[in-house]
Amino acid sequence: MQIHELVGAVHEAAWLPWAVQYFFLIGMSTTALFLTFPAFVFGRGSSLPHARLALITAVTTGISGPVALLADLHQPGRFWEFFVYTHATSWMAWGAWIVSSYVTLLLLYAWAVNRPAFYRWGQDDWRFAWLFRFLAFGSPANGFARLIGIGAGVAALGILTYTGMEVAVVYSRPLWHTPLLPFQFAATGAVGALGVMLILGRLFATGPIVEAKMNRMLALALGVVAIIGTLWFAVAFSGISQSHTEALASVAGFTVWQRIALWAAAAIVIPFVIALTLPARSGWFTGLIAIHAAWMFRWTVFMGGQAVPKVGSGLYDALMPTGIEGLMGVIGTFGLWIFLLILYTTFVPWAEADLPDDTSATTSAQTARTV
Amino acid sequence: MDSSRRQFLGAIGQVSIGAAATVAGANSASAATGSASDGPQPTGPKWGMVVDLRKCIGCQACTVACIMENAVPEDSFRTHVSVYEVVKEGRDPAMVMLPRLCNHCDEPPCVEVCPVEATYKKEGTGEVLVDASRCVGCAYCVQACPYDARFINHETQTADKCTFCIHRTEAGLLPACVETCVGGARIFGDLNDPESTVSKLLKEHEVSVLRPEMHTAPNVYYIGLDEALDGRVAGEAAYRPPLTTNIDHHEEGR
Numbered sequence: 001m002q003i004h005e006l007v008g009a010v011h012e013a014a015w016l017p018w019a020v021q022y023f024f025l026i027g028m029s030t031t032a033l034f035l036t037f038p039a040f041v042f043g044r045g046s047s048l049p050h051a052r053l054a055l056i057t058a059v060t061t062g063i064s065g066p067v068a069l070l071a072d073l074h075q076p077g078r079f080w081e082f083f084v085y086t087h088a089t090s091w092m093a094w095g096a097w098i099v100s101s102y103v104t105l106l107l108l109y110a111w112a113v114n115r116p117a118f119y120r121w122g123q124d125d126w127r128f129a130w131l132f133r134f135l136a137f138g139s140p141a142n143g144f145a146r147l148i149g150i151g152a153g154v155a156a157l158g159i160l161t162y163t164g165m166e167v168a169v170v171y172s173r174p175l176w177h178t179p180l181l182p183f184q185f186a187a188t189g190a191v192g193a194l195g196v197m198l199i200l201g202r203l204f205a206t207g208p209i210v211e212a213k214m215n216r217m218l219a220l221a222l223g224v225v226a227i228i229g230t231l232w233f234a235v236a237f238s239g240i241s242q243s244h245t246e247a248l249a250s251v252a253g254f255t256v257w258q259r260i261a262l263w264a265a266a267a268i269v270i271p272f273v274i275a276l277t278l279p280a281r282s283g284w285f286t287g288l289i290a291i292h293a294a295w296m297f298r299w300t301v302f303m304g305g306q307a308v309p310k311v312g313s314g315l316y317d318a319l320m321p322t323g324i325e326g327l328m329g330v331i332g333t334f335g336l337w338i339f340l341l342i343l344y345t346t347f348v349p350w351a352e353a354d355l356p357d358d359t360s361a362t363t364s365a366q367t368a369r370t371v
Numbered sequence: 372m373d374s375s376r377r378q379f380l381g382a383i384g385q386v387s388i389g390a391a392a393t394v395a396g397a398n399s400a401s402a403a404t405g406s407a408s409d410g411p412q413p414t415g416p417k418w419g420m421v422v423d424l425r426k427c428i429g430c431q432a433c434t435v436a437c438i439m440e441n442a443v444p445e446d447s448f449r450t451h452v453s454v455y456e457v458v459k460e461g462r463d464p465a466m467v468m469l470p471r472l473c474n475h476c477d478e479p480p481c482v483e484v485c486p487v488e489a490t491y492k493k494e495g496t497g498e499v500l501v502d503a504s505r506c507v508g509c510a511y512c513v514q515a516c517p518y519d520a521r522f523i524n525h526e527t528q529t530a531d532k533c534t535f536c537i538h539r540t541e542a543g544l545l546p547a548c549v550e551t552c553v554g555g556a557r558i559f560g561d562l563n564d565p566e567s568t569v570s571k572l573l574k575e576h577e578v579s580v581l582r583p584e585m586h587t588a589p590n591v592y593y594i595g596l597d598e599a600l601d602g603r604v605a606g607e608a609a610y611r612p613p614l615t616t617n618i619d620h621h622e623e624g625r
Contacts, residue, residue, distance in 0.1 A: 003606030074508025
């Protein structure tokens with residue numbers, strides 16, 4: 001039987017590239033947060049260099065992500081309704097509470113970790129000392145950072161759960177309705193976070209040892225992504241999970257999707273090999289590919305998923321919507337993120353973020369600023 | 372109120388010449404609603420639609436009537452008629468029409484996902500509606516609907532969909548698409564009333580619903596629906612609006 005759709009409605013993508021940006025940024029933020037734990041929660045000094053980079057990543061993406069989410073609402077001024085009319089059967093409704101908790105705890109955690117440095121900068125004689133005295137709230141003590149960090153970690157787990165489930169429960173879209181999707185979001189989020197950390201490490205010259213360690217962690221994350229991806233295809237081909245089989249069937253026949261699959265495989269294999277063979281000298285390269293891989297996965301899932309008609313034939317052109325709702329949304333969000341990166345690394349003593357220490361209340365100013 | 376436009380016009384002929392069509396509609400709607408004296412009828416009407424595909428000619432009069440009645444913005448549809456060319460082995464090509472609209476499901480996935488309860492199923496009559504004054508425009512319901520029956524209205528920036536023309540049915544009128552249907556293919560009425568035309572059609576004919584595998588319990592039924600068209604139609608789109616530049620990317624392999 002041959003069918004040609006002669007008259008049919010084209011349905012535009014209802015979740016715009018802003019949504020891609022949100023899932024990309026918040027995925028990186030939550031996974032980067034966990035990468036700060038070895039130093040700032042468990043107190044392992046050897047992990048400090050990459051934990052500092054992870055904290056920069058977590059905070060900057062953790063702020064810009066929810067801004068993108070707000071922009072994806074067609075009625076952003078009504079965001080308060082999420083908290084007043086919470087509908088318990090909706091993952092998105094829970095998400096509103098989880099996101100606000102996460103961002104609050106994340107900022108508190110970052111403040112607590114940096115508090116001793118804020119205190120020291122406030123004791124110096126320089127133009128903005130008053131601001132840092134205010135930020136330090138009169139003491140360098142930050143032993144409670146561990147507790148706040150664990151709280152932020154719980155919220156981060158909530159984010160990873162709700163973002164995955166919010167999409168995975170949409171059974172009208174087979175490509176989304178797979179139990180492995182939440183794990184794929186988490187694993188690719190870690191890839192993106194490590195990619196950003198590698199780039200930051202290069203920018204701030206943290207050295208080859210830190211770079212090699214982060215590259216090895218990136219290889220591990222890419223390995224996990226590859227395993228989940230292989231499992232996804234194996235389950236889809238085997239037929240043991242109807243939702244996976246439907247997901248594959250909904251896109252497998254299209255040339256553009258076959259190319260996307262090859263592209264995705266290359267985006268995993270190439271940085272994986274390089275990160276293992278040249279761990280200390282490839283940060284720019286592996287980092288950029290890793291960021292691209294994490295972003296591309298979400299773009300493919302969201303925009304590509306919406307390009308598959310639920311009832312009609314063929315594909316819609318949702319893979320690259322244009323105009324303010326398309327490219328400008330992507331550029332604008334990245335612009336905000338880069339601005340926050342500049343702001344954070346300029347005004348926050350990120351390189352002095354140290355292990356939480358209850359005894360630091362008695363520590364006096366250790367540096368002198370005369371700006 | 373329980374009929375297609377043709378049956379509706381027939382009913383007008385049976386009443387006095389001075390009776391306005393709207394009054395006739397209102398009278399039959401009242402009758403369908405019932406009253407306390409009718410006996411133990413626990414509920415009022417539950418609206419549903421039967422689409423008789425044997426009668427649809429694909430004229431899109433329903434599409435236009437809906438747009439005019441509900442001020443549907445450009446490039447969006449609350450209802451439309453998909454038209455397919457179906458070529459079965461050894462047979463001549465056939466044109467197949469498939470009117471699509473919200474199915475006003477009894478298990479609507481759009482209601483469950485709405486984060487602020489802006490979309491809801493009306494108690495009794497069963498229409499799935501959107502409170503546009505509460506909708507945040509998150510479009511989660513648009514994603515959840517298996518029928519692509521919802522969209523974001525860019526004039527109101529809220530979710531929009533077919534309401535079974537609730538403003539008309541509450542006034543005793545038929546939905547605009549039913550009212551205007553040239554071939555009498557759309558039949559609207561009370562599924563709770565065993566004497567209604569829709570109930571009789573459901574009893575007398577083999578009917579299908581769209582995407583039965585979704586278990587949404589739709590209240591729009593089809594007579595004469597080919598199985599190949601009840602889900603996602605695996606075929607080629609003969610035309611896509613200008614954004615499509617390479618038709619090769621839109622062919623589905625077999």
